[in-house]
Amino acid sequence: PYIANMQLSREDAIELLAAEKADAVAFGKAYIANPDLYERLLQDAPLNELKLENMIGTDVAQGYIDYPFLNKQLAES
Numbered sequence: 001p002y003i004a005n006m007q008l009s010r011e012d013a014i015e016l017l018a019a020e021k022a023d024a025v026a027f028g029k030a031y032i033a034n035p036d037l038y039e040r041l042l043q044d045a046p047l048n049e050l051k052l053e054n055m056i057g058t059d060v061a062q063g064y065i066d067y068p069f070l071n072k073q074l075a076e077s
Helices: 010-018 029-033 037-043 070-076
Strands: none
Touching: 037 070
16 A cells, blocks of 8 residues: 655645555644644635744644634634
């Protein structure tokens, strides 16, 4: 089995799977910023931006645990 990764967009993932160039796809950093990534990809919803400045070498939790879920963002708009 081949699992494609490396900064894939939703469109890249769909194309790779449809063309059978990959058996599965993986989204690493996108899951950190989007705890509901699966739902966002299904709905073709916008993704949260990853806060790299808060990730490695800091002593704060921001950037790991404070990303909003899509349903909360939609309710607030």
